[in-house]
Amino acid sequence: MLFSGLKVWTSRSLWIHRLHEGINGGGKARYSSCSPKVCIVGGGPAGFYTAQHLIKARPDVTVDIYERLPVPFGLVRFGVAPDHPEVKNVINTFTQTARHKRCSFYGNVNVGKDLSVTELQEAYHAVVLSYGAEGNRRMGVPGEDLSGVYSAKDFVGWYNGLPSCRELGPDLSCETAVILGQGNVALDVARVLLSPIDLLKKTDITQPALEVLEESRVRRVLIVGRRGPTQIAGTVKEVREMVNLPNTRPDMLASDFEGVKEALKDLPRPRKRLTELMLKTAMETPGEKEHERREKASRVWGLRFYRSPVEILADPERSSRMAGIRLAVNNLEGSGEEARAVLTGEMEDVSCGLIISSIGYKSLSIDPSVPFDSHRAIVPNNMGRIQEAPGLYCSGWLKTGPTGVIATTLNNSFDTVRSMLEDMDSGTLNTSAAKPGSQSINALLENRGVKPVTFSEWEKIDSEEVRRGAAIGKPREKLLTVEEMLQVAGK
Amino acid sequence: MALVTALRRLVRLREFAWRTAAVTSGSWPRTQSFSSGHLLRSDNKVTVHFFNRDGEKITVKGSPGDSLLDIVINEDLDFDGFGACEGTLACSTCHLIFEEETYKSLGPVTDEEMDMLDLAYGLSDTSRLGCQICLTKRMEGMVARVPESVADIRQSQDGS
Ligand SMILES: Cc1cc2nc3c(=O)[nH]c(=O)nc-3n(C[C@H](O)[C@H](O)[C@H](O)COP(=O)(O)OP(=O)(O)OC[C@H]3O[C@@H](n4cnc5c(N)ncnc54)[C@H](O)[C@@H]3O)c2cc1C
Numbered sequence: 002m003l004f005s006g007l008k009v010w011t012s013r014s015l016w017i018h019r020l021h022e023g024i025n026g027g028g029k030a031r032y033s034s035c036s037p038k039v040c041i042v043g044g045g046p047a048g049f050y051t052a053q054h055l056i057k058a059r060p061d062v063t064v065d066i067y068e069r070l071p072v073p074f075g076l077v078r079f080g081v082a083p084d085h086p087e088v089k090n091v092i093n094t095f096t097q098t099a100r101h102k103r104c105s106f107y108g109n110v111n112v113g114k115d116l117s118v119t120e121l122q123e124a125y126h127a128v129v130l131s132y133g134a135e136g137n138r139r140m141g142v143p144g145e146d147l148s149g150v151y152s153a154k155d156f157v158g159w160y161n162g163l164p165s166c167r168e169l170g171p172d173l174s175c176e177t178a179v180i181l182g183q184g185n186v187a188l189d190v191a192r193v194l195l196s197p198i199d200l201l202k203k204t205d206i207t208q209p210a211l212e213v214l215e216e217s218r219v220r221r222v223l224i225v226g227r228r229g230p231t232q233i234a235g236t237v238k239e240v241r242e243m244v245n246l247p248n249t250r251p252d253m254l255a256s257d258f259e260g261v262k263e264a265l266k267d268l269p270r271p272r273k274r275l276t277e278l279m280l281k282t283a284m285e286t287p288g289e290k291e292h293e294r295r296e297k298a299s300r301v302w303g304l305r306f307y308r309s310p311v312e313i314l315a316d317p318e319r320s321s322r323m324a325g326i327r328l329a330v331n332n333l334e335g336s337g338e339e340a341r342a343v344l345t346g347e348m349e350d351v352s353c354g355l356i357i358s359s360i361g362y363k364s365l366s367i368d369p370s371v372p373f374d375s376h377r378a379i380v381p382n383n384m385g386r387i388q389e390a391p392g393l394y395c396s397g398w399l400k401t402g403p404t405g406v407i408a409t410t411l412n413n414s415f416d417t418v419r420s421m422l423e424d425m426d427s428g429t430l431n432t433s434a435a436k437p438g439s440q441s442i443n444a445l446l447e448n449r450g451v452k453p454v455t456f457s458e459w460e461k462i463d464s465e466e467v468r469r470g471a472a473i474g475k476p477r478e479k480l481l482t483v484e485e486m487l488q489v490a491g492k
Numbered sequence: 493m494a495l496v497t498a499l500r501r502l503v504r505l506r507e508f509a510w511r512t513a514a515v516t517s518g519s520w521p522r523t524q525s526f527s528s529g530h531l532l533r534s535d536n537k538v539t540v541h542f543f544n545r546d547g548e549k550i551t552v553k554g555s556p557g558d559s560l561l562d563i564v565i566n567e568d569l570d571f572d573g574f575g576a577c578e579g580t581l582a583c584s585t586c587h588l589i590f591e592e593e594t595y596k597s598l599g600p601v602t603d604e605e606m607d608m609l610d611l612a613y614g615l616s617d618t619s620r621l622g623c624q625i626c627l628t629k630r631m632e633g634m635v636a637r638v639p640e641s642v643a644d645i646r647q648s649q650d651g652s
Pocket residue numbers: 042043044045046047048067068069070073074075076077079080081082085088110111112113131132133134135157186189362367396397398399404405406407408410
């Protein structure tokens with residue numbers, strides 16, 4: 002008892018000592034004569050986790066976060082589905098980071114436009130690019146730009162209040178929608194399209210989106226993947242949410258599941274549980290209660306496998322509008338996660354009035370001075386160190402490509418910080434010369450007529466949104482334009 | 493006994509000062525107060541041994557009814573990124589690995605926990621999510637290991 006009590010004291014006081022003294026586990030002092038100034042481009046999870054870890058690891062470092070929008074949190078605000086409020090709890094930790102005295106947030110600053118990365122490098126000892134993946138992968142098929150075809154990125158941005166997607170105005174007057182891609186984004190979109198409106202009303206989905214969804218005539222959503230059930234990109238929690246979605250029933254094809262049962266035994270546990278859930282949903286005769294539930298359901302969702310998009314078919318009567326999609330039927334070559342879809346030559350047409358392409362996001366280059374691998378659409382890097390660019394680092398989706406949940410982004414951001422700390426220790430990253438940091442950047446911004454939004458100004462926007470939400474029984478009603486955000490921030 | 497209590501109180505005071513002044517990783521919104529368990533006499537408490545990512549053993553005590561996440565928060569244990577979704581079964585960052593016997597004694601796992609657990613790094617047959625495990629007296633002396641992150645694994649493979 003006494004022993005364990007003392008042990009507690011020793012290990013924890015050591016940790017506290019470490020925080021105050023900036024000494025790493027090896028007991029080596031890490032100070033340089035001048036306090037390192039680091040800036041981060043992008044105020045999403047990667048930006049905040051990078052800042053959090055840096056501040057904690059080095060008691061002398063100051064961190065400034067530059068964010069393009071007046072509001073922080075990236076895809077936690079503009080990506081995560083409105084009916085997943087628990088996921089957004091990470092905002093509490095981000096807020097603590099932003100309020101830390103060695104961290105500053107500057108919203109409404111578009112790096113690449115308002116400031117160049119070179120200017121940031123002149124002002125800071127190190128620059129971390131964490132600006133995510135703001136583009137989307139295109140299918141590259143004829144008809145992709147017809148009306149009635151949307152990217153999931155825009156559709157998600159629209160229901161989540163991303164200013165640039167405000168005017169998307171998706172047409173939901175058809176009965177059947179086809180979603181291409183079977184990742185979690187595709188499942189989010191399917192769920193939002195089919196959710197009972199009363200469930201959505203209690204979320205922070207935007208009011209205009211809610212009104213359009215309330216009038217939606219979409220009754221059937223097909224989620225189409227190019228490979229098989231054992232390669233589906235979505236995860237079990239999200240598939241289970243579809244299975245349990247009120248007022249919907251599944252519509253699957255038995256032929257898609259041929260041989261799947263036999264393959265189960267060799268799958269690792271996560272893949273196995275996911276496949277079992279789909280098999281059960283597709284193939285098992287439901288019990289009485291579930292049977293009744295399905296009978297009563299007025300909306301339908303289905304997964305379709307082994308199909309790749311070939312062409313979006315135009316409406317013969319309105320050639321600028323789509324009326325269906327041509328899918329190529331695939332076989333799989335190889336097995337497991339790496340199996341590849343190969344065309345069989347067979348085609349299949351599906352009529353539908355709405356197509357949402359959800360085949361992935363894509364990072365863009367924001368500044369020609371920064372190396373960019375346009376084939377892989379990432380910044381080429383070694384554990385977060387941008388190649389051939391000393392002093393430049395990257396984290397988050399820009400570093401890894403647009404996959405991974407927030408926990409993945411957290412880990413890869415911490416890894417980048419480790420690399421940077423190693424470089425500070427080894428002297429590869431020179432922090433000995435004094436740097437002006439935000440002082441010189443703020444002067445540049447002022448000259449250019451850019452008005453940064455600070456974190457406390459964001460908190461004004463936040464309270465206004467919460468206030469507007471409370472008036473209509475929602476956790477928040479988001480401001481939808483940059484102008485209004487700036488106005489509420491007092492700019 | 494009195495000495496230990498006094499020492500622990502001292503530590504807690506110092507931590508509190510840090511907590512209000514700075515960010516701790518895997519931290520909790522400040523509005524969360526210490527669990528009322530702290531006010532109870534320590535003989536009601538349950539001892540838990542954690543092994544952190546560096547393999548260091550950390551022994552703490554929690555009150556019956558606290559989740560393992562509560563303990564990590566209350567004791568301000570420095571497990572990077574632990575508990576990102578604050579115990580709402582939406583992140584898997586509270587992943588812990590147990591000894592086989594302990595795992596068996598923890599009781600059944602819900603589908604929802606399994607679903608989230610399936611996304612965890614370094615998933616093992618005796619993995620659980622710390623936010624879903626509530627302490628009982630029977631768990632006295634249990635050992636919970638915080639799994640290595642991907643980078644740790646990569647570094648040890650590199651031999652660096
Ligand atoms: C639709 C969707 C739903 C998701 N749902 C979940 C979920 O439920 N659970 C989960 O764990 N994960 C979810 N994810 C994954 C999660 O959102 C990502 O792992 C995470 O957001 C990646 O973080 P990031 O910081 O790299 O990118 P982002 O979140 O995109 O942040 C990048 C930030 O950089 C800013 N920026 C861009 N360009 C510039 C510029 N030029 N100058 C300055 N700033 C710039 C952006 O405005 C943005 O704020 C979801 C992803 C998507 C797309």
